[in-house]
Amino acid sequence: MGKPGMPIRTRFAPSPTGRLHLGHVLAARVARDLARSRPGGSFLLRFEDIDGPRVRKEYYQGVREDLQWLGLDWDGEPLLQTSRTAAYEAALDELRSQDLVYPCFCTRREIQDEWAAMAAAPQGPEGPLYPGTCHRLSKSEQSEKLAAGIPHAWRLDCRQAATIAGPLTFHDLRFGEIRVAPDLLGDVVLARKDIGPAYHLAVTVDDAFQQITHVTRGEDLLPSTHVHRLLQALLGLPEPVYLHHELVLDEQGKRLAKRCDSLSIATLRDAGLTPDEVISRIDH
Numbered sequence: 388m389g390k391p392g393m394p395i396r397t398r399f400a401p402s403p404t405g406r407l408h409l410g411h412v413l414a415a416r417v418a419r420d421l422a423r424s425r426p427g428g429s430f431l432l433r434f435e436d437i438d439g440p441r442v443r444k445e446y447y448q449g450v451r452e453d454l455q456w457l458g459l460d461w462d463g464e465p466l467l468q469t470s471r472t473a474a475y476e477a478a479l480d481e482l483r484s485q486d487l488v489y490p491c492f493c494t495r496r497e498i499q500d501e502w503a504a505m506a507a508a509p510q511g512p513e514g515p516l517y518p519g520t521c522h523r524l525s526k527s528e529q530s531e532k533l534a535a536g537i538p539h540a541w542r543l544d545c546r547q548a549a550t551i552a553g554p555l556t557f558h559d560l561r562f563g564e565i566r567v568a569p570d571l572l573g574d575v576v577l578a579r580k581d582i583g584p585a586y587h588l589a590v591t592v593d594d595a596f597q598q599i600t601h602v603t604r605g606e607d608l609l610p611s612t613h614v615h616r617l618l619q620a621l622l623g624l625p626e627p628v629y630l631h632h633e634l635v636l637d638e639q640g641k642r643l644a645k646r647c648d649s650l651s652i653a654t655l656r657d658a659g660l661t662p663d664e665v666i667s668r669i670d671h
Contacts, residue, residue, distance in 0.1 A: 394427035396600045399454075399461070400590070402435045403446035406651040407453040410605070410635040413669045415459045417632050418603045431597055432461040437468045437584055453652040457662045466597060468589055475584035478592050478622055479541060479577060487548050487621060488577060490539040491521040492532050509573065512610045516573030517542065541578040543587075543614070545570045552620040557612060560601075560630040571613045591615045595624040606631040635669055 397418040401411055422428035432454070436442045454461065482488045493501075501518045502508040509516040522544065524532075532539070549569035556566050577588040594602055594615075602612075609631045619626055655665050 392425070393600070394429065395422050395425050396429045396431065396598055397422040397603055398431040398433050398594070398597060398599050399459075400433040400435050400593075401450055402438060402441075403443060403450060404438060404441040405446060406449050406653045408635075408650045408652065409665070409669055411453075412457060412459075412652065412666060413632065413635050414603070414605060415454060415457075416666070416669070417630065419459050419461075421601055421603060421630065429462045430460075431463060431599070432465040433593060433597070434465055434467050435586070435589070437472075437582075437586075437589055439582060449653065453656075456656060457652065457666065466593065468584075468593065471589070471593060471596070472583060474592055474596065475578075475589055478588060479584070481622060482543070482577070483541075485551065485621065487544055487551065488541045489522060489524075489544055489574075490529055490533060491517075491542045491574075491576070492537050492539045493517075493520050511572050513572065517575075519574065522574060538580040540576045540580050540585075542574040543577055543618075545572075545574050545617070548617055548621055552617055555616050555620055557616045557626065558628055559609075559612075560628060561606075562609070562631065565612075567613050567616050569613065569617050571610055575614055587611065587614045587618065591618040591622070591624065594627060595619070595622075598625075599627050601628045601630060603630040603632065605634045607634060 399411075399415040399418045401407065407415075419430045422430040432450075434447060434450070436447075451465075479488065497520070498517065501520055502515050505518065509518065521529075521542070546569070552569070554566070555569075556564050558564055575587050576585045579585050612629055612631070616626065618624070652665060
């Protein structure tokens with residue numbers, strides 16, 4: 388956890404799958420302002436670009452242009468998650484060695500069918516949780532399927548992880564001390580079929596690698612922090628301070644998405660707005 392008076396290191400970590408919108412502006416400014424609140428702080432830029440099919444080369448430059456136009460300059464060279472796959476594999480291997488992950492051979496349709504067959508599917512804050520189908524496979528059944536080359540993901544065994552890690556908390560500058568609920572999101576995917584590392588594993592490993600002292604992000608990601616704190620404990624990684632800030636909402640009260648092109652920074656800039664006018668929109 389960050390110590391009083393020590394420099395603060397934050398990061399802004401967009402995915403290069405579209406142009407930035409007002410929600411990104413808020414996230415970037417919160418991270419930048421917190422880093423600059425103490426002498427010697429660093430505001431880093433990281434491209435979370437492991438979602439291969441949706442990533443576009445032009446969006447890397449688009450993100451840079453939008454941030455620079457807004458005056459939200461970062462420190463150092465941006466980090467690309469696609470350059471970090473060996474680190475994610477090493478972390479996954481460590482979890483495998485502790486028997487904390489298991490292969491999941493289910494298709495999305497099979498999971499949906501199992502939910503439909505259940506009297507009451509297990510629920511989390513983001514919807515139904517994985518029903519544990521492949522968790523019930525024996526070691527020999529897992530080995531047979533792996534040997535047969537059946538596509539699979541790797542899921543965290545949240546109950547076993549909770550047993551190993553013990554009681555955990557994390558501190559949020561807005562919400563205070565929060566007790567970790569290891570099963571809040573169920574057995575989340577840490578590596579995806581034929582694609583590689585998934586969000587939860589990659590972001591946890593990278594925050595430690597970049598020595599991030601304060602993780603700032605929207606309050607919609609607060610449930611994910613329970614998983615990330617658990618992974619930090621299992622992998623022996625440092626615990627940052629968190630700040631889950633409010634979201635920028637559209638006219639219907641929904642969180643902004645990249646499909647909201649009318650609120651993209653590029654569109655607002657082309658419409659003649661100044662950087663100050665754009666930033667003023669997130670201050671209301």
